[in-house]
Amino acid sequence: MTPSRRAISFPTGALVLTIIAGGADATQPPAGATSCSGCHSTSVKVETPVPPIGRRDAADIVAAMQGFRSGERPSTVMGRIVKGFSDDEIRAIAAWLATQQ
C-alpha cells in the first residue's frame, strides 16, 4: 500500500472556528509590500549597502519614498520603483513595515 499524506492540510473542528473568528489578519501586507524584501534585507544576519527598512518609523519611510518619487532624494533605482505607488499605498506599506520585527 503506498503511503498517502495530506499536504497543506486544513485543520477541522473547533480550531477552524477559532481561526475564522479571529477576523482579518492585522499584519496582512498591503499591495507591493512583500516585494521590498528582495533587496531590503529583513534579516539581521545579512548586511548589505541596501538600507534595512524594518523597525523604522513609518513617517521616515513615507518621507523617503516621496522624496525618491519626486527626485528630490537621489537614487539609482528607487525613484523608478516608487513611481508605481500612490501616496495611500506608500503610507500603507510604511505602516506595515513599521510593524515588522
Next chain:
Amino acid sequence: MVLGGGFAGATCARMLRRTDPLFAVTLVEANPTFTACPFSNAVIAGLRDISAQRFGYDALRGEGVAVAQDQATTVNPQVRRVTLRGGSTLDYDRLVLAPGIAIRWDALPGYDEAAAATMPHAWLAGEQTMLLRSQLEAMPEGGTVVISAPANPFRCPPGPYERASLIAWYLKKAKPRAKLIMLDAKESFSKQRLFESAWQLLYPELIEWVSLSSGGKVTSVDAKTRTFVTDFAAYKADVANVIPPQRAGKIAEIAGVADTTGWCPIDPVTFESRLQPNIHVIGDAAIAGAMPKSAFAANAQAKVCALAVARLLHDETPSPPKLINTCYSLVAPDYGISIAGVYHPVNGQLADVEGAGGVSPLETSPDFRAREASYAEAWFRTVTAETFG
C-alpha cells in the same frame, strides 16, 4: 504542496509556513542542493566561485517545511494527488508548481542533449556553468566565442547580454585578440542601449551583435564542429554557447497547466492556473504578463501566491497585489545596470503600472555604475538569504 525548490518554490513553501503555522507544507525537489543562475555569468568569467551559487534546504526544514528529495511524475488535478518517482503518493489541498524551465531539445535542429556536452547552454546552473568556464579557459588566444540567443519568451531577458559582457571582460584581460559574436533571433533586447553603450566604452571591437534582420537567427547547429548555421552564413566557434528555446518545466505539461506555447497561463491575483483548479504556477514557468522571467520576479510572485493560497484555504478573498521586479546586469565587475518594473492586474493580466519602472540612465557617472554593481551583489545575498538562509 510545492513542486520545485528554486527561487519561486522555496520562497513560497517558506512563506506558506510563516503565514499559517498550521499548514502542512511539503516541498518536492529532486536536487539536494540548489545552484543559482543569477551571477553564474560571473562564475563563467572567472570572477566568482561556483560554491557561492549553492544553497541547501536545511533552513526550510527548520521552519517546518517537509522537504522531499524526489521528483513528481504524475499530477491528478481531479483527485488532487501527486505521485513521486520514489513511489509515494501525496494528496494536496492546493498545489503550487514552480518547475522553472525545460530546454526544448526539439526546437533547434542539431541541438539535442548530447550536443550540450560540446556546445553548453549553461542556462540551468551547475555542471553546464563549469563546462562553459573550462572551455573558455582552454580556448586558444585569438579564438572566437559564439553565443546564440533565442526569441522571446525565455528565462532572464538580459542574461545572454550580461554573459557576453562578462566573457568579453575575461577575454580582454586574458585573450585580448579573441572575438565574441552574438547571433540573435530577436530584433532588440533588454537594456540594449545601455549594453551597447557600455560595450563601446569597455570592449570596443570585441563584441559583434547580429540581429534577426541581419541574419542572426540560428536555424541549425553542428555539435561536432561547433558550427552555428543561419540563413546567411555558417559560424564556426572555438567556444559555442547555445541559449536555446525553452518552455515550462515538464511537470507543468504533465499536470495540464501548460498551454500550446509551453508556458502556463495564470490568474494575476492568485497565480492560480487558468487550465486546472487548485493548482498555482509561479516563477519562470508562468505566463506573468509584463513581468519578466527573473529570480527577483519569482521570489516576489512566490510571496504574493503564498498569501493568496492562505486566504483561499481560509475561504477568504485575496486582495489585488502589486509586484515589483528589478533585474541587475553586470557589464563589468564595477559597472552595473538595471531595469525595474511595477506590476498590477489589469484585464486578467499582470500589466506595467504606467509611469513607473524603466532602465538606468544612459549617461551617468562611474560612481552610479559602481553603486548599481554593488546593489546587484547585495540583492543576490539578500534574496538568497530570504529564500534559503
